[in-house]
Amino acid sequence: MIPPSRAIPTHLPTPAPKIRRLLGLSLLTVLGILLTAACAGVSAAAETRDAYAGAVPEGAAARLGRGAIRDMAFSPDGALLAIAGETGIYLYRSDTLQEVWLTPGPAAVTHVRFSADGALLAASVEGGVVLLMATADGSLQGVMGGRTEITSIAWSAQAADVDRRTLLIGYNDGTVLLSRVDGPPSALQTETMASLPRHISSVTAAAYSPDGRWLATGEFAGSVHLWRVADGTEMETLRGHRPNTTVTLLQWSDDGSELVSAGRDGRVIIWQPERRTPRYTLSEEADSVLALDFDRTGKALRLYSARQGWLAWDTRSGREQAAIGADIRPAYLVLSPDHRRMAVVTAEGVVETWVDGDAGPELMARLRGHSGRHAGTAAVAWSPDGRWLASSLGADLLVWKATGSDSPLRLTAHTDDITDLSWSSDGRHLASAGEDRSVRIWDARTGRLLRTLTGHQDNVAHIAWSPDGRHLASVGSLDNTLILWEATRGRVVRMLHGPGDGLWSVAWSPEGRYLAAGTTGGDIVIWDLNKETEDPALTLVGHFAWVTDLAFAPDGTALLSASADRRLIYWDLEDEERRVLGRAGDVILGVAFSPDGSRVATASRDGMVAIWDLEAGDEAGPRRYAGHTARVQAVDWSPQGTWLATGSGDGTVILWPTRVASPTGIVRYPWFQAWG
Incomplete structure (x- = not known):
């Protein structure tokens, strides 16, 4: 993976396209057409640019993805x-x-x-x-x-x-x-x-008047407050929105004579601050207003509503001029101060910028690399040869080339978030599990979906490929079922049930004889697959909450378990002893042995990644990495043990070099030191 460059020019030339002045309704019409084209991806005037290399935190080598906007x-x-x-x-x-x-x-x-x-x-x-x-x-x-x-x-x-x-x-x-x-x-x-x-509640919007004399603030409780900037005196509380409905946007006209507010009650109100009264309530149904703007004459107000598309009113009469909808709604939208440009973010995180040109609306640029608002990375998995890294992003599966390609192969088939990933031992196949209750098997060379396995009655929480590549094990989180699949045909070979309410995690022993599963109650059950009985060969008791992840040592002599009780336990399967390696600051969501078995990596809900040296002893403590901005859900070592990949709810994967010493025992942003 090639870390992103940080190009910082000393001079930024200002682009100067010829802009055709469009006033009143004609401008609204152009913007409506513009937005419809933007959402539908109609124009091919600009190429789509990929920029997946994200901002790299201290101590890391690369970040894959730029996260949600x-x-x-x-x-x-x-x-x-x-x-x-x-x-x-x-x-x-x-x-x-x-x-x-x-x-x-x-x-x-x-x-x-x-x-x-x-x-x-x-x-x-x-x-x-x-x-x-x-x-x-x-x-x-x-x-x-x-x-x-x-x-x-x-x-x-x-x-x-x-x-x-x-x-x-x-x-x-x-x-x-x-x-x-x-x-x-x-x-x-x-x-x-x-x-x-x-204010009596959160301050959710604010805007200075163009001449700097006035300040408007909106709050969660639904009121708009007008302040005199010179001495901070509140001149008026403007009430027009329904109580306890958040004021989301405030916008002044260019001459400062009018103020418009939008709220989650669907109302859009034009105020005359000098009179301290609403001039017009323009809409009662403009739900989720994403943008407000006066045109250059100040005679028309335009807004974009997630429900209705572009709307416009004559500010002199308060009459609606037009409504131009769009079939596909953007997740976010912002207009430039000069009224000439617009930036749109789609639900998938694609950014587009548009300008009003001589021949009408022109798509200037389109960028992929950011993610959708709620798309997290719940799984990461290196291919056996280390040439590829697979990660999830919401319901999509991304496959990255380890030699440095910026753009991943994106595989889509799941209808809900992916929860886990697993490669076959020969690297030819990749399996994904999802909250859509399915397991899907992909051809890793072509990206073609080979088969879909269904049988669980709840979300599939974890999957694991057998060491010989013949079978795939999956556990359904609340259906309390472990299914053993024949990978080539997708046939159910065996079905096992846990002792409690649910099974959450699964792991194969290196020789493929034993299958371990963690329960939602905190126990770990281990089945001997050489025996036909459904009774487990061994039950390990030690956790007090659900077992979030499991990992066998490379030599099969030990098992690691992570839990919602924040403890990491090392189980010596030969001596039948347990050793609590430590207690994390939050729930441990992922765990992995290094290829040589000497170190352990953990991922936690508090956003921390830790590496534990098993040979250094308990007193040494783990080396911690702070780089993700949301919970870390997955962790995996490269086959050579030189890189650690972590996946987070922030929608990105971070690659950490694992042999770099840290004098402080923790790697985190230099900005933390700026405010202590």
Whole structure:
């Protein structure tokens, strides 16, 4: 795998396409056509670019995938598009979606906004911290916040004076802080100016008026508040949305005479701040409004509703002008400040940018590499020869070439999330299990689906190929059943039942005689497949909660078990003794022996990866890696033992070199040291 390069230009030329002015309804029509084309993938004017190499955390060699997108923002001139996501911050040129720079986040990045002069980028991170970064090169220039979770950020609107920037940070406890951020990026000075009176609920939206005199905030409880920026005085509470329905968007007209708010109650309201009253309630059904925008004349308001598509109203009369729907709905959408460009994210995480051109809407660029909002990586598996790495992404199966190809082979057949992967011993076949209650067998050379195995009555939690490649074992999480399949024909050879309510994990002994399964109650049962009886040959008792994963030692003398009780147990099968290696900080979801059996890797729900040296003794403790921003669900060693692949709910795979020493015993982001 080739780690991504970090190309940081010192000068960004601004693209200057000829833009045809479209006003009123004609602009809405073009945008409706534009969005319909974007969602349907109609235009072929721009090639699709693949960029799966994600922001690499400290201590890792590569990240496969860029994770889901949380937020997007155009630069003031529309030339740049910033994306905040599960794995970091990504800055692209909007016309080509070529990467300008990327940087990993210490946690999921939830919001991103450009300052009015475009020189700074503010990004909020889960945990209550705002990062201030130089747009030119992505360098970290300041850290703010440190309270509770951040729910909104907004910059003041003055672009001319770098000594008059104000940054608003809204928190989920209702607090709003206003801070000065003065000077050039290389010499920033930050100071908290004021704390606004606490809202009664989370601050979910915020916007400064164009002249900087007014500030509007919206909250979870449904109210809109109007503040005078000079002294932080609340001028009015604007009530028009239904109580306890979140205000999701706020937008000022270019001249500052009108303010529009959208809420989860479906209402879109135009306010006249000077009169402190709603002028029009434009819609009662605009559910899930993704974008709001006044046209350049200020006479038309347009919005995109996930339910209804593009809608527009005449702001003078309050009458609806038109509604142009789209058959396929984007997951996220943002408009540029100059009203000329639009960025769309599909449900699969594909990013598209569009511009209003001379001949109508033009697709500028399309990018694959980010993932859908809820698509995590629950499984990773190296091929026996180490040439390929398979991983899941939601219901899709990705196969990566270990020599460095950026684009994976994507295999689709499952109708629900994939839960586990397993290669046959000869590397010719790859099996996948899913929450759709099926096991699917693929030709690893061609990617062709060979057969689908059905028989479980619940989600298939884990699968394991026999060492000789003839059989495949699968366990259904709550149907308490282990099925032994003949791999070539898909025939059920044997069906075994656990002693309790469910079976969750499964592992073969290296010689293929024994099959171990972990139960939801915490016991481990081991069957001798040379015997016809359904009774287990051995039951191991030691865990107090479900056994999440199992792994036999390469020589078959020991078994590792991970559990929701946060304990990792080493079972010596020859001496019939157990040894608790340690207690993790959270539930251990995955475990794997190194090929030589000297080390053990674990994956935990708290996002940590750990490597335990069995020869060093218990007092040494594990070496921990912090790089994922969500729970780590899977872990697998390369056949040579030099690389560790981990899969996470953040939708990415990280490759860790396993022989690099760490003086602190933990590898984590340098940004953690920025705020302690």
